[in-house]
Amino acid sequence: MGYVMQPSRPIDWIRNAIRYTRHSPKRLDVFKKCVKAEKIDSKALLCLDIPTRWNSTYKMLDRAQKIEKAFNAFDLAHPNYRNNLRDGVPKVTDWSYARKLRNLLELFKHKTNNASATKYVTVNMFYIEMMDIYTHIRNMKGIDPESRLMADAMQNKFDKYWGTNNKGLNYILYFAAILDPQSKLGVLSFGFACVFKAEKKERDQRGT
Known part of the structure; x- marks a missing residue:
């Protein structure tokens, strides 16, 4: 991103x-x-x-x-x-x-390095990495006003690629996560349920 x-x-x-x-x-x-x-x-x-x-x-x-x-x-x-x-x-x-x-x-640096690795398969890791980034951005919003402004801008960029309104998302990446024994469908469902719930809560708080 x-x-x-x-x-x-x-x-x-x-x-x-x-x-x-x-x-x-x-x-x-x-x-x-x-x-x-x-x-x-x-x-x-x-x-x-x-x-x-x-x-x-x-x-x-x-x-x-x-x-x-x-x-x-x-x-x-x-x-x-x-x-x-x-x-x-x-x-x-x-x-x-x-x-x-x-x-x-620092977290973004590590996640970028993980996604850019060339000596091992990374496609199955994207979901966990994405959820880590999403959680990190949301946690940033509670630190101070400056961090919240930065996190809001990051959230907009994140949503552009991974948000619920993204129509061009490559769903093959989700299947890769589902086929990973460490993730499977249950973890995938739980993760997105958390994302949608958090997004709805924030919209309700802002009155939008």
């Missing part, structure tokens, strides 16, 4: 900080020295995300949050860093939010 990340000041600031450090070999070299000076045990290189790919945003935040102290040291070692970013230098609260978002996106 592709999804355009909702605008977020903390993530934008961290993204801009990464972009600044990667802008030239000289800046990157100074940053690497900051990583070493802070004795951070991480060999992962900084990377920028693609806003329409959850995995890339997860990867960007996962790498950056591990070396937060290096950004603070870089702020002192490279005066133009703060002059260029001005009020956009990531603060403690920004890093805290980034870690929370990183944790929320």
Whole structure:
């Protein structure tokens, strides 16, 4: 599933900080020295995300949050860093939010990896993976207002492909789940009953 990340000041600031450090070999070299000076045990290189790919945003935040102290040291070692970013230098609260978002996106990363595997059959796994994602999105709605907005957008994208109104769904995938001894028809029926019940409850609460 592709999804355009909702605008977020903390993530934008961290993204801009990464972009600044990667802008030239000289800046990157100074940053690497900051990583070493802070004795951070991480060999992962900084990377920028693609806003329409959850995995890339997860990867960007996962790498950056591990070396937060290096950004603070870089702020002192490279005066133009703060002059260029001005009020956009990531603060403690920004890093805290980034870690929370990183944790929320981690499940999507694992599910994508599972679905993209090439050394074993994955078609029979789609139902369990889909239900895990559905449950995760719904749980996100109860964390805080920002997470709910993000989850609502994710839910819309999810429903486009897997929702009850999708007319172009490939039902062969369901048969693959039914034929899997770990799933069978009973588990499939139970899962969709939970989905439909949850959707109806949410519609009733919104009065639609």
